Each structure stands twice: as structure tokens, then as C-alpha cells.
Amino acid sequence: xxxxxxxxxxxxxxxxxxxxxxxxxxxxxxxxxxxxxxxxxxxxxxxxxxxxxxxxxxxxxxxxxxxxxxxxxxxxxxxxxxxxxxxxxxxxxxxxxxxxxxxxxxxxxxxxxxxxxxxxxxxxxxxxxxxxxxxxxxxxxxxxxxxxxxxxxxxxxxxxxxxxxxxxxxxxxxxxxxxxxxxxxxxxxxxxxxxxxxxxxxxxxxxxxxxxxxxxxxxxxxxxxxxxxxxxxxxxxxxxxxxxxxxxxxxxxxxxxxxxxxxxxxxxxxxxxxxxxxxxxxxxxxxxxxxxxxxxxxxxxxxxxxxxxxxxxxxxxxxxxxxxxxxxxxxxxxxxxxxxxxxxxxxxxxxxxxxxxxxxxxxxxxx
Amino acid sequence: xxxxxxxxxxxxxxxxxxxxxxxxxxxxxxxxxxxxxxxxxxxxxxxxxxxxxxxxxxxxxxxxxxxxxxxxxxxxxxxxxxxxxxxxxxxxxxxxxxxxxxxxxxxxxxxxxxxxxxxxxxxxxxxxxxxxxxxxxxxxxxxxxxxxxxxxxxxxxxxxxxxxxxxxxxxxxxxxxxxxxxxxxxxxxxxxxxxxxxxxxxxxxxxxxxxxxxxxxxxxxxxxxxxxxxxxxxxxxxxxxxxxxxxxxxxxxxxxxxxxxxxxxxxxxxxxxxxxxxxxxxxxxxxxxxxxxxxxxxxxxxxxxxxxxxxxxxxxxxxxxxxxxxxxxxxxxxxxxxxxxxxxxxxxxxxxxxxxxxxxxxxxxxx
Numbered sequence: 219x220x221x222x223x224x225x226x227x228x229x230x231x232x233x234x235x236x237x238x239x240x241x242x243x244x245x246x247x248x249x250x251x252x253x254x255x256x257x258x259x260x261x262x263x264x265x266x267x268x269x270x271x272x273x274x275x276x277x278x279x280x281x282x283x284x285x286x287x288x289x290x291x292x293x294x295x296x297x298x299x300x301x302x303x304x305x306x307x308x309x310x311x312x313x314x315x316x317x318x319x320x321x322x323x324x325x326x327x328x329x330x331x332x333x334x335x336x337x338x339x340x341x342x343x344x345x346x347x348x349x350x351x352x353x354x355x356x357x358x359x360x361x362x363x364x365x366x367x368x369x370x371x372x373x374x375x376x377x378x379x380x381x382x383x384x385x386x387x388x389x390x391x392x393x394x395x396x397x398x399x400x401x402x403x404x405x406x407x408x409x410x411x412x413x414x415x416x417x418x419x420x421x422x423x424x425x426x427x428x429x430x431x432x433x434x435x436x437x438x439x440x441x442x443x444x445x446x447x448x449x450x451x452x453x454x455x456x457x458x459x460x461x462x463x464x465x466x467x468x469x470x471x472x473x474x475x476x477x478x479x480x481x482x483x484x485x486x487x488x489x490x491x492x493x494x495x496x497x498x499x500x501x502x503x504x505x506x507x508x509x510x511x512x513x514x515x516x517x518x519x520x521x522x523x524x525x526x527x528x529x530x531x532x533x534x535x536x537x538x539x540x541x542x543x544x545x546x547x548x549x550x551x552x553x554x555x556x557x558x559x560x561x562x563x564x565x566x567x568x569x570x571x572x573x574x575x576x577x578x579x580x581x582x583x584x585x
Numbered sequence: 586x587x588x589x590x591x592x593x594x595x596x597x598x599x600x601x602x603x604x605x606x607x608x609x610x611x612x613x614x615x616x617x618x619x620x621x622x623x624x625x626x627x628x629x630x631x632x633x634x635x636x637x638x639x640x641x642x643x644x645x646x647x648x649x650x651x652x653x654x655x656x657x658x659x660x661x662x663x664x665x666x667x668x669x670x671x672x673x674x675x676x677x678x679x680x681x682x683x684x685x686x687x688x689x690x691x692x693x694x695x696x697x698x699x700x701x702x703x704x705x706x707x708x709x710x711x712x713x714x715x716x717x718x719x720x721x722x723x724x725x726x727x728x729x730x731x732x733x734x735x736x737x738x739x740x741x742x743x744x745x746x747x748x749x750x751x752x753x754x755x756x757x758x759x760x761x762x763x764x765x766x767x768x769x770x771x772x773x774x775x776x777x778x779x780x781x782x783x784x785x786x787x788x789x790x791x792x793x794x795x796x797x798x799x800x801x802x803x804x805x806x807x808x809x810x811x812x813x814x815x816x817x818x819x820x821x822x823x824x825x826x827x828x829x830x831x832x833x834x835x836x837x838x839x840x841x842x843x844x845x846x847x848x849x850x851x852x853x854x855x856x857x858x859x860x861x862x863x864x865x866x867x868x869x870x871x872x873x874x875x876x877x878x879x880x881x882x883x884x885x886x887x888x889x890x891x892x893x894x895x896x897x898x899x900x901x902x903x904x905x906x907x908x909x910x911x912x913x914x915x916x917x918x919x920x921x922x923x924x925x926x927x928x929x930x931x932x933x934x935x936x937x938x939x940x941x942x943x944x945x946x947x948x949x950x951x952x
Contacts, residue, residue: 221915237627238605243904244913244925246627260604260613261628495907504904513907517884517930537610537871540862540880546611548588558611563884 221246222507225276225302227294228286229258231547231556232483232499235491236284237261239499245507248279257547277301282506284461288314288480289361305460305506310481313457317359317390320478327456329449330475333393340381346391347371353394356380358387395475397468401435402486403446406462406501407454408511414501415447416494416514419486421466422581427554429581430574431486431523433493433516435469436567445474453479462487462502485525485556490514492543492561493521518563520570524580526558531580536560541573588613589874592643592669594661595653596625598914598923599850599866602858603651604628606866612874615646624914644668649873651828655681655847656728672827672873677848680824684726684757687845694823696816697842700760707748713758714738720761723747725754762842764835768802769853770813773829773868774821775878781868782814783861783881785834786853794921796948797941798853798890800860800883802836803934812841820846829854829869852892852923857881859910859928860888885930887937891947893925898947903927908940 222245226233229249234257237247247262250272258264265276277283283304285295292315296308313319324331335346337356347354352374358367367387369380400423405415420435421428434443450465457463464484466477487498496504496512504511529551536544546558560577564570574581589612593600596616601624604614614629617639625631632643644650650671652662659682663675680686691698702713704723714721719741725734734754736747767790772782787802788795801810817832824830831851833844854865863871863879871878896918903911913925927944931937941948 234608238608241601241605241627241915242910242912243900244915246915260608510901510904512904515907533610534877537877537879540882543609545609548608548611548613 222282223248223280224503224506225250225280225283225298226258226262226286227251227283227290229253229256229264230286231257231549231558232286233258234261234547235488235497235499235545236483236503239491239497240503240507243500243503243507243509245503248276250276255548257549260548273298284502284506285311286482288482303506306463306481307458307460310457310459310463314479314481315360317357317478318388319359321390323453323456324476327449327452329453330473332395332475332477335391337389337391340377340385343377343381343385343389343391347374347377350391350393355392355394356384357390357392358384359390360388395468395470395477397470397475399435399469400477401438401446401467401469401474402431402464402484403450403467404462404464404484404487404490404498405447405450405454406498406505406511406514407459408505409460409508411455412511413451413454414511414514415450416487416490416498417516418443418446418467419489421486424582425554427525427527427556428485429525429527431489432570433489433521433523442469442474449474449476457481461505462498485559486523488545488559489521489523489561491545492563493517493523518565520564520567522562522564522570522574524560524562524574524577525556526560526580528553528555528557530557535576535579539573539576541569542577589649590615590647591870591873592617592647592650592665593625593629593653594618594650594657596620596623596631597653598624598916598925599653600625601628601914602855602864602866602912603850603870606858606864607870607874610867610870610874610876612870615643617643622915624916627915640665651869651873652678653849655849670873673830673848674825674827677824677826677830681846681848682727684724684845685755686726688757688759690820690823691843694816694819696820697840699762699842699844702758704756704758707744707752710744710748710752710756710758714741714744717758717760722759722761723751724757724759725751726757727755762835762837762844764837764842766802766836767844768805768813768834768836768841769798769831769851770817770834771829771831771851771854771857771865772814772817772821773865773872773878773881774826775872776827776875778822778825779878780818780821781878781881782817783854783857783865784883785810785813786856788833788853791948792921794892794894794923795852796892796894798856799937800856800888800890809836809841816841816843824848828872829865852926853890855912855926856888856890856928858912859930860884860890885932887931887934889929889931889937889941891927891929891941891944892923893927893947895920895922895924897924902943902946906940906943908936909944 229251249264400421407413417434419431422430464480468475490497543561596618616631767788774780784801786798789797831847835842857864910928
């Protein structure tokens with residue numbers, strides 16, 4: 219059994235946690251990123267793309283390449299793919315990068331979405347507001363994240379300012395979806411097309427940033443889990459996706475509605491490090507390395523994840539709690555920055571909520 | 586919360602697993618070792634002691650120093666200790682390195698041992714055989730491990746050859762202990778003198794090498810666990826030990842008898858990565874960094890560890906078993922070499938034995 223070498227485009231906390239999960243399987247990691255002292259720098263070599271011959275060096279060092287972000291340069295990924303396998307492949311990446319193509323893909327596969335219209339002129343924007351009604355969300359089709367590149371139109375009076383701020387780019391107009399909560403489903407697909415799916419997570423946001431995930435999502439019927447599994451399996455097969463994929467969903471009166479996908483491990487899956495038999499990070503590494511996938515079942519009946527945002531908070535309060543596990547990313551404090559997370563495992567919902575309540579200072583921290 | 590930097594003397598699998606446990610707590614690692622491509626090289630910087638100024642560089646980079654082996658140069662440890670804290674301290678190290686001092690320490694603390702005699706002349710050896718009876722085990726007081734530096738004397742006819750092979754060194758003669766099984770107890774002590782103890786492990790050896798540990802040790806009374814806890818807590822306090830300590834024990838008709846101690850994380854504690862709320866590696870890092878200790882309780886009712894010795898074996902058979910977790914050390918195959926281990930968690934003894942039996946090829950592998 220030779221050591222496998224995985225190349226990662228990026229060197230943030232997702233790469234760090236992939237490496238921590240992969241090293242025990244005799245997988246080593248090389249990161250391709252210009253950042254210094256990034257979260258991954260202590261779990262592998264980091265190659266700065268700006269040094270001469272960097273890309274050739276990187277490609278020669280690795281057996282397979284993956285990436286941390288759906289904003290990764292698709293041209294770079296395709297170029298690397300001519301020399302060494304890149305998983306997930308370019309189809310997963312390009313479709314995740316383009317909101318319109320993404321939604322068209324969902325629709326073509328029978329995955330429910332909000333109503334939407336392509337908008338490339340001001341006339342098309344006005345027509346979209348008439349067809350979809352207010353409020354609508356106007357988004358750039360590419361590069362938007364964390365609320366950037368989007369505007370909410372509540373009435374015709376908002377059309378002018380929205381068009382002025384976003385009209386330079388290709389846009390998508392989406393009808394508002396009335397939902398009771400946000401859920402996500404995460405799955406891994408291996409090189410033989412075999413798929414494993416994690417239980418649905420319920421995701422609690424504050425100021426546009428994920429704060430808490432609970433798994434399995436409370437009061438979730440087996441029908442809902444089955445619907446999520448059908449959605450993501452269909453999507454994985456269509457994309458011929460290899461590795462982990464995440465699908466964000468709205469829970470609505472008429473069933474699950476897909477919001478967006480990410481071709482990668484996801485913040486709402488961080489609970490799986492202690493919470494699942496095999497974490498999302500380990501399953502991603504297994505999939506891209508050609509190893510068999512591991513069980514996605516919860517180790518305990520309940521699990522939760524609390525993000526540490528902006529400020530480190532009281533580390534000892536986490537270390538002193540037997541049901542809690544600390545995962546820091548080696549980053550310095552900065553407003554709205556994800557610095558780490560706390561994983562909680564429990565044998566009942568009441569026990570889990572009791573532990574979560576001890577960390578209210580983290581949940582409410584708006585650093 | 587600043588990142589802490591731990592220096593490790595050595596760069597083997599114990600350092601690797603310390604780093605994998607410590608990095609999520611924002612602890613980084615620097616290793617001091619001349620080996621290349623050793624197990625720790627992918628989880629921190631490795632400084633070669635043979636490069637100019639190596640020791641000064643190492644000391645400047647770290648906040649605290651620890652070591653992987655009881656065979657670490659005690660003079661080096663004391664020298665480093667003048668500049669940066671070293672845990673465990675020199676008392677723990679020196680007493681672990683000298684079989685006679687170790688046994689004297691056990692006795693002085695009321696910890697049962699085999700009968701033993703100091704042997705520095707052939708006459709003392711003959712006297713020891715008369716007082717202790719045959720068989721006896723003759724060992725060098727220092728540097729012996731894995732059966733080296735020792736001889737078993739079954740009758741007076743063995744005295745000559747034993748004296749010839751070992752008589753150049755200071756020796757200890759030990760009476761044979763009749764025991765039903767070998768156990769070990771592992772504990773961690775923090776910088777305030779607080780101690781946490783893991784459940785007793787039952788250790789199954791083959792050809793002098795640990796093959797399987799089961800935790801908690803089967804059919805173990807609460808009295809026996811309490812006796813082990815009393816032994817190790819007394820020892821930790823006496824040594825003012827900071828970090829993890831392991832005490833190897835014989836289970837005899839008259840109670841537990843101490844064999845030897847190791848001032849470090851131990852092969853018989855590797856089960857704790859998935860098996861315990863907090864692994865021995867994480868608790869060692871917590872202790873030496875001044876963090877509070879974590880719970881040592883089993884996450885599931887039963888846990889086991891199977892060593893992978895000499896040959897890698899069928900990795901996929903481990904990855905395909907939901908209750909099993911693979912931990913490789915990045916080493917190439919070599920006879921009798923510890924290459925990795927398999928951790929098993931289960932909710933009953935029967936379930937655990939059923940999983941262990943699937944890995945008989947690993948248990949019986951004598952690579």
C-alpha cells in the first residue's frame with residue numbers, strides 16, 4: 219500500500235480537515251495557494267502559484283487533485299486535468315459556478331427549485347417582476363457568495379437601484395420561497411458510481427452566516443430524507459461527480475426545494491468528524507483516492523455543530539464539556555471570520571439542546 | 586487564543602498521532618529527529634539535530650517540549666529544560682529508564698512488583714537465583730526493550746551463558762510472576778495535579794509484540810480498576826508527572842503486579858482515538874499545553890485495537906467495515922515493524938469479538 223498524494227487547490231480549513239482525515243489512511247497532502255500561514259500549512263507542503271514552475275511542481279508531486287471552493291478557476295482545473303485526475307470533475311465545478319445553469323440542471327432532473335428567470339436587459343428584469351411577483355431576489359449568475367452580488371426587490375420602486383448595482387452582469391431573478399427552515403444534504407460518490415448519503419442537517423443562520431447545524435434535522439420524516447437522497451443521488455449520477463457534494467434545500471409546505479449546490483465538503487457537514495462513523499472529509503478523500511466509501515450513519519443518535527465566528531471565545535468552556543469537541547482552524551480573530559467549530563454528540567435531543575445551550579455565547583457571537 | 590507550538594523529540598507514529606489530535610486545538614508541532622520521511626513529517630516541521638544550530642532553532646520555535654520514547658537522552662531533556670518547559674519532567678524520564686530505580690519507586694509507593702534483586706557481580710547473580718528460585722529473568726537496568734538485553738534462567742546451568750552475555754552491564758534479576766493476563770492502565774495528569782484515568786486495557790501479545798488490546802479489559806472488577814487507578818495516581822503524584830503515563834500490569838491471583846511504566850502515550854491506548862471521549866494523544870497535548878483534561882470514558886461500551894505488523898494487509902477490508910477505523914503511520918513494510926492499527930468500537934462484547942474475528946489475518950500476521 220503506497221502512500222497516495224492528494225493535491226488541493228486552496229489551503230483553508232476545508233483542506234486542513236481533509237488532511238487530518240486522510241493522513242491516517244496513508245494519504246499525504248500538497249496545497250496550491252499563495253496565502254501564508256493558512257489553516258493547511260501545518261498538514262502538508264504549500265506551493266505558492268507565484269513561484270516559477272509552481273504548477274508543474276505541484277502536478278508532479280500528486281496522484282490526484284481536488285479543490286476547496288466552487289470559486290476555483292475552472293480553466294486551471296481543466297488544465298491540470300490533462301496531466302492528473304481532478305475530482306470532482308469540471309462539469310460539477312462549472313455547473314456550481316453558474317446560478318442559471320445550476321437551476322436549469324436541477325429542473326431538468328426533476329429537482330424542485332424556486333421559479334426563476336434569466337435577466338440580461340432591464341426589460342427582462344421588469345418582465346420577470348411581472349411574472350414572478352414581488353419580492354424577488356436578483357443575483358449575478360457567477361461569483362456571488364455571502365450575500366454579495368445580489369439584491370432583494372420588494373416593489374417596482376426597487377428596480378432602478380437594483381439594475382444600477384447589478385445590471386453590468388448576467389443575472390438571474392428568483393421568486394421568493396416561503397420556507398420553514400433551511401436544510402442540507404451531503405453525499406459522497408466513489409469512482410464506481412456508488413453513493414452514500416448523510417442524514418439531513420437543519421441549518422440555523424444569523425446575519426447570513428451558518429451558526430448551528432443539527433443532525434438529523436429535528437422532526438424530519440423518512441419521506442423527507444428519502445426525497446433529499448433521491449435529489450442528490452440523481453444529481454451526483456448526472457454530473458458523474460466523484461467526491462463529496464452538498465445540496466442546500468428549503469423545507470416548504472410542498473416539499474423540499476433546492477437552493478444551491480456546492481461540489482465539496484461543507485460547513486453543515488462538520489458535525490460528522492465525531493458525529494458520523496465516517497466524516498465527510500474522510501469520505502471525500504476515500505472517493506477521490508479510489509478507496510471504498512465509509513458508513514455515513516450517526517455514531518450517537520444526535521449531533522450538532524456550532525460555528526466559532528469572529529472571536530475565539532472561551533476555549534476552556536469547550537474543553538471542559540465531555541460531549542463537546544473543539545476544532546480550530548489556526549486563524550486569527552477577524553469580524554465574521556470562521557475560526558473554528560464545536561462538535562457535540564448526544565444520545566437524545568434534550569441532552570444535545572442542553573449542551574448547545576451552554577455555548578450560547580458562541581451561537582450569539584456576531585464578532 | 587494564540588497558537589501553541591509543541592516540540593517533540595522524535596518523529597514517529599506517536600508524534601504523528603499527537604499532532605493529529607493537537608492541531609484541531611490550534612496546537613502546532615515541530616519535531617527534532619534525524620530520520621527522513623518519518624511518520625510525523627507530514628504534520629509539522631522536522632528539524633535534523635545534525636544541522637548547525639539545530640537545537641537553538643528548535644528551542645526558539647516552541648512553547649513546550651515533550652518526547653516519544655523513554656529512551657530519550659535524559660541529558661538532552663535536562664538541557665532543553667533550562668530554556669523551555671519539558672513535560673513529562675526529568676524525574677519521570679530517568680525513573681522509567683532504569684529498571685532498578687523504577688522497581689524501587691513502585692515498592693516505595695506500595696505498588697506491588699515481582700521480587701527482584703540488584704545484580705552487579707556473578708556472586709550476586711548466584712545469590713539472587715537462590716533467594717528468588719528458578720526461573721528468573723535477568724535484565725540490564727537500562728536500554729532494554731522488545732526482549733533485547735534480557736535472558737531467562739531456568740536452572741543453575743543457565744547462569745554461565747547469561748552472565749557472559751549480560752554481565753558487562755548493571756543488572757536486575759526478577760522472579761517469575763504467574764499471571765493470567767497482561768493489563769495496562771493509562772492516565773494523564775495536568776499542570777494543577779488533576780488526573781484522569783482510562784479504563785484498564787487487556788493486552789494480547791504474540792512473539793513479544795502487542796497484537797490486540799481490548800477496553801475495558803473483559804471480566805474486570807471495579808476493585809481491580811480502582812486498584813489500577815490508585816497505583817497510577819500515586820505514581821503520577823510522586824513523580825509530579827505532567828502528561829500521559831502508562832503502567833503495565835500483570836493480573837495475578839493476589840491482585841495487580843506492576844511490570845514497568847512508560848512516561849508517554851502507549852500502543853495499548855491507541856483504541857482511545859475513536860473509543861474514548863478524549864484520546865490519550867489529545868489528553869497528553871492538553872496536559873503539556875496547560876489546557877484542562879478531557880473525559881476518558883468510552884464512547885461506546887466496548888473498544889479494541891489491532892496492530893498492523895510487518896505487512897500492510899488488505900486495507901479495503903478495514904475501510905469496508907463500519908465499526909473499524911484505519912490508522913496508518915506512513916511507513917514501509919518491514920518484518921516486525923508497527924505500520925498502523927485498526928480501532929474497533931462496539932456496543933457489546935459479542936459485537937466487538939465478531940468484528941475482531943474478521944481481522945484474524947492482521948492478528949495472526951507475523952510479518
